Amino acid sequence: MAGKPILHYLNGRGRMECIRWLLAAAGVEFEEKFIEKTEDLDKIKNDGSLMLQQVPVVEIDGMKLVQTRAILNYIATKYNLYGKDMKERALIDMYSEGVADLGEMIMHLSLCPESDTPPAEKDAKLTLIREKTTNRYLPAFVHVLKSHGQDYLVGNKLSRADIHLVELLYYVEELDPQAFGQLPSALKARVSSLLAVKKFLQPGSQRKPPMDEKIIKVKKVFRF
């Protein structure tokens, strides 16, 4: 039964945002069920929907998938954004995982509430992110693109690796508009102007804003 995928998460970026980006870039409409109170989360925990008692959960093609990577892999395969063979898939995975590593650092930074994180700790985290972005991650992706001179990271075709990277570039830019050295700006521009992505980037789409005062709410719902 082919209904739209249903995304269960809080009304914020967190670990669901890359899934929203991927679906959107694939031109797939999706519904969202927001978890707003602890009771909402308990309800899906208790009805057996949550294999590991965690969200994200995505209902798609008769399955209730958990674990971000499982969900992303499935969507990428379904919408032909995962390369043409296993070697391309390996490259796509490599690049996606690099993006995820930096993305994780940035996400953790955004989850540090202003009130209880000592400024020195937050600064140290930010410095580390800047350092890794400038010296490790951005150069790696710039190098890949330079090495083949093609429009996309793998196989001269749009793949999830490009979408994940471009999403990350927006977060890097949010962190510091001056950005960190060389950005793969041509790729960012190219992907951003694809119709489905352009639509997603406009106000009013299902794209979520940065977490700020919402952090307190998040902490309450997920009890951490």
Add this chain to the structure above:
Amino acid sequence: MAGKPKLHYFDARGRMEAIRWLLAAAGAEFEEKLIESSEDLDKLRYDGSLVFQQVPMVEIDGMKLVQTRAILNYIATKYDLYGKDMKERALIDMYTEGVADLGEMIMLLPLCPPDQKNTKLTLIQERATNRYLPAFENVLKSHRQDYLVGNKLSKADIHLVELLYYVEELDPSLLANFPLLKGLKTRVSNLPAVKKFLQPGSQRKLPGGEKSLERARKIFKF
């Protein structure tokens, strides 16, 4: 050119062990180039072998793959341990990621400051008992098949069984109430390739002690 895969890492489990297990269980022989000093690591970095300047790195089929999951996914596909279609792959991924979450907690425990270690250990025991082990036991209960997905050995079974060995090392009592998991552990351990890997003298790595941690700190500078 089909030489054996070559694994670049230091002499410890760390993030390479899951790869060693998977290759071994697939019956694939592999070589290891051990990183013994920070100079060895620098050399790999300077000669452009490491996309993100990090190990694990595996040379396989003309590629220099980094990132554990990229490597594992490639190996699983190559050796037919990744299910028969995308839906099976989704289940395998789900279970694999659950294993990885608990496995990560266990792997990072030795790095914990001494005053937090007990709290972390208690959390691991709680999560294992109330979240992870029951989830996998329930999967096996739901279909009563020999393996987690599609009635066939897959990477999910191998990763889970590896984890069960670590859980047992941490606290043998944790597996007590999970008969189907114990059955899976026995079944997978008796597969000839796995049995061989479990024997002393194989490429399986022992738990790292203080010395191993010190060596890691020197090589990776943390």
